[in-house]
Amino acid sequence: MTRTLTLLGATGSIGASTLDLVRRNRGAWCVEALTANGSAAELAALAREFGAKIAVVGEEAFLPELRDALAGSGIAAAGGRQALCEAAARPVDMTVAAIVGCAGLGPVMAAIERGGTIALANKEALVSAGEVMMQAVAKHGATLLPTDSEHNAIFQCLSGNRIEDVARITLTASGGPLRTWSAERLAAATPAEAVAHPNWSMGAKISVDSATMMNKGLEYIEAFHLFPVGLDKLGIVVHPQSVIHSMVEFRDCSTLAQLGPSDMRVPIASCLAWPQRMETPLAPLDLAAIGQLTFEPANEALFPATRLAREAIEAGGAAPAILNAANEIAVAAFLAGQIRFTRIAAMVEEVLQRSNDAPRPATLDEVLAVDQSARRQALSLLETSALV
Ligand code: NAD
Numbered sequence: 001m002t003r004t005l006t007l008l009g010a011t012g013s014i015g016a017s018t019l020d021l022v023r024r025n026r027g028a029w030c031v032e033a034l035t036a037n038g039s040a041a042e043l044a045a046l047a048r049e050f051g052a053k054i055a056v057v058g059e060e061a062f063l064p065e066l067r068d069a070l071a072g073s074g075i076a077a078a079g080g081r082q083a084l085c086e087a088a089a090r091p092v093d094m095t096v097a098a099i100v101g102c103a104g105l106g107p108v109m110a111a112i113e114r115g116g117t118i119a120l121a122n123k124e125a126l127v128s129a130g131e132v133m134m135q136a137v138a139k140h141g142a143t144l145l146p147t148d149s150e151h152n153a154i155f156q157c158l159s160g161n162r163i164e165d166v167a168r169i170t171l172t173a174s175g176g177p178l179r180t181w182s183a184e185r186l187a188a189a190t191p192a193e194a195v196a197h198p199n200w201s202m203g204a205k206i207s208v209d210s211a212t213m214m215n216k217g218l219e220y221i222e223a224f225h226l227f228p229v230g231l232d233k234l235g236i237v238v239h240p241q242s243v244i245h246s247m248v249e250f251r252d253c254s255t256l257a258q259l260g261p262s263d264m265r266v267p268i269a270s271c272l273a274w275p276q277r278m279e280t281p282l283a284p285l286d287l288a289a290i291g292q293l294t295f296e297p298a299n300e301a302l303f304p305a306t307r308l309a310r311e312a313i314e315a316g317g318a319a320p321a322i323l324n325a326a327n328e329i330a331v332a333a334f335l336a337g338q339i340r341f342t343r344i345a346a347m348v349e350e351v352l353q354r355s356n357d358a359p360r361p362a363t364l365d366e367v368l369a370v371d372q373s374a375r376r377q378a379l380s381l382l383e384t385s386a387l388v
């Protein structure tokens with residue numbers, strides 16, 4: 001049976017992996033809406049290829065270009081923040097949320113509010129909105145399918161088990177491309193070095209997050225909300241081969257792990273086909289060729305981001321949204337050559353310290369206000385501390 005699909009963030013890395021799977025299963029899917037930030041020509045080409053009903057650019061300035069590129073196709077074009085939310089609110093069987101950053105929060109909440117099934121890759125939205133998002137999921141009867149590979153692994157391991165029986169959830173981390181670097185080398189790491197991930201091919205922002213370990217910090221907060229076992233039962237282990245995507249240990253000392261190739265098409269396929277399975281074009285794991293799987297503790301002295309994330313959950317309230325917003329600004333500044341690699345986590349920590357009296361956000365608008373205010377704080381830090 002054909003199912004309808006909306007893809008938020010169609011022109012990104014997760015977007016491309018999703019569309020690759022849809023392309024191979026054309027009969028199974030009918031595409032409703034595709035969105036991007038700019039990239040109007042690329043978005044229009046995808047909308048034509050997949051016969052989307054509507055294409056939306058987040059930046060309204062790109063709307064004329066999108067309209068021109070879609071002329072004569074019968075595909076509707078729209079632009080702006082509100083249009084993204086309206087596209088996400090159109091009824092569909094499956095929404096893939098693959099916008100990067102807190103910019104995806106409004107559209108994700110719109111999909112949740114119509115009680116949809118959402119494959120959530122956009123971790124920053126959940127990190128920022130936390131309880132507000134999880135309460136909306138419960139209130140509107142929405143279904144969140146974790147797409148981040150670790151959370152998808154945990155979701156699979158929990159299937160058929162009771163959350164009360166969980167003794168420990170362990171997120172695996174590759175450690176990123178700079179895992180073995182010294183403090184001096186880290187201070188001089190360039191954007192090209194930071195985005196050169198050994199196992200995964202991803203967008204620029206998450207690649208930098210992976211190098212600072214903030215990706216694991218964000219994932220820690222994401223897991224805290226998705227799997228309510230409490231902070232003391234959530235751990236992280238560095239596993240450089242990225243073969244085990246995460247593990248769940250139960251109270252009888254059984255540990256279930258999910259293994260697979262380091263390719264996001266595996267967790268995306270698991271969400272698209274859920275609760276069934278579908279084929280992917282990947283080579284199955286060859287454990288004999290891989291040879292060994294190794295594990296080591298995270299080095300929080302060199303990579304403080306996981307500590308900052310843990311402290312942000314412990315502080316609760318606005319802290320996770322502040323951590324995320326400051327990190328988004330710091331990563332963009334690093335990619336633009338404005339700050340050193342090691343300044344990213346330092347900036348996040350400073351913004352958190354300066355904002356420790358921010359009130360707990362209870363609505364989407366309040367979360368967005370916290371996000372905006374933390375961004376302003378981070379930007380003002382940038383102005384006063386260039387290239388340190
Ligand atoms: P990407 O940068 O490759 O793509 C981002 C997409 O979002 C693009 O389509 C872009 O046009 C759109 N976008 C960017 N800014 C926007 C804005 N302000 N408004 C509206 N749309 C905007 O990113 P990605 O690597 O595909 O990551 C997407 C999300 O999935 C992120 O939250 C990331 O953390 C998460 N994720 C990615 C991977 C991966 O392998 N790439 C793995 C796990 C989780």
Ligand code: MG
Pocket residue numbers: 148149150219
């Ligand atoms: Mg991940």
